[in-house]
Amino acid sequence: MIRTCGLSKSFGAKRVLDSVDLTVATGESLCVIGQSGTGKSVLLKCILGLERPDAGQVLWNGQPLDRARFMARFGMLFQGAALFDSLSVWQNVAFRLRQRMDDRRARAIALDKLARVGLASDIADLMPAQLSGGMAKRVGLARAIADDPAVIFFDEPTTGLDPIRARAIDALIRGIVTETGATAITITHDMASCRIIGDRVALLADGRIAHDGPVADMDRAPALAGFLGIPSAGVGDHAR
Numbered sequence: 001m002i003r004t005c006g007l008s009k010s011f012g013a014k015r016v017l018d019s020v021d022l023t024v025a026t027g028e029s030l031c032v033i034g035q036s037g038t039g040k041s042v043l044l045k046c047i048l049g050l051e052r053p054d055a056g057q058v059l060w061n062g063q064p065l066d067r068a069r070f071m072a073r074f075g076m077l078f079q080g081a082a083l084f085d086s087l088s089v090w091q092n093v094a095f096r097l098r099q100r101m102d103d104r105r106a107r108a109i110a111l112d113k114l115a116r117v118g119l120a121s122d123i124a125d126l127m128p129a130q131l132s133g134g135m136a137k138r139v140g141l142a143r144a145i146a147d148d149p150a151v152i153f154f155d156e157p158t159t160g161l162d163p164i165r166a167r168a169i170d171a172l173i174r175g176i177v178t179e180t181g182a183t184a185i186t187i188t189h190d191m192a193s194c195r196i197i198g199d200r201v202a203l204l205a206d207g208r209i210a211h212d213g214p215v216a217d218m219d220r221a222p223a224l225a226g227f228l229g230i231p232s233a234g235v236g237d238h239a240r
């Protein structure tokens with residue numbers, strides 16, 4: 001379980017996070033949505049320990065998050081995949097594995113993870129520049145799950161993809177999260193993606209959690225009407 005308690009962060013006079021309380025149960029998939037500039041990335045960085053909050057804390061399984069231990073147990077799919085240009089596909093996927101096992105074993109695991117995301121072994125020796133955007137995203141996903149993480153972060157996983165490839169990535173993410181039982185936190189603007197990936201959706205607005213509820217109920221949540229592109233009055237009627 002991951003829990004943020006009273007997480008606050010300002011930059012100068014700008015209060016970006018204002019006492020954010022969020023809980024993600026073990027094995028649960030939470031999507032965090034919010035307009036551009038509302039602090040989703042700052043929230044993610046605070047959870048990952050890349051930004052120090054001004055107040056509040058992050059708990060992992062009930063204890064203050066120990067960054068060193070956590071880093072070994074989390075995976076991340078970066079926006080734009082963020083592959084290392086100078087490493088081949090399999091070397092990207094096996095990046096962390098190679099720090100603790102020989103290349104033969106690491107490559108075998110990388111090929112297995114590539115297969116899991118729908119990529120054939122013949123791309124293993126390609127370089128990132130030779131991949132399409134959709135393939136690069138899949139390679140990024142294979143890297144995120146290479147070390148069987150307990151917690152996976154997906155940062156805008158469908159940004160830059162056409163709707164067909166976006167839904168395919170969503171389905172892969174949902175399948176992987178369900179299969180592995182990993183806890184998942186996804187930052188996204190894509191409501192179609194939320195419906196597939198998420199169990200719960202939280203809306204970050206003005207530094208606070210303005211809505212937090214099951215994805216199944218999101219069409220009836222007035223706070224989400226703006227994101228769903230429907231009038232807030234009679235939200236449920238329009239959604240049906």
Ligand SMILES: Nc1ncnc2c1ncn2[C@@H]1O[C@H](COP(=O)(O)OP(=O)(O)OP(=O)(O)O)[C@@H](O)[C@H]1O
Nearest residue numbers: 011014016034035036037038039040041042043189
């Ligand atoms: N290191 C920093 N120094 C100063 N301001 C920052 C810093 N990091 C983020 N901010 C500010 O915090 C606010 C929230 O930024 P953040 O990147 O978290 O937004 P976001 O919700 O992720 O946006 P987007 O959806 O466009 O990625 C913005 O106003 C941004 O300018």
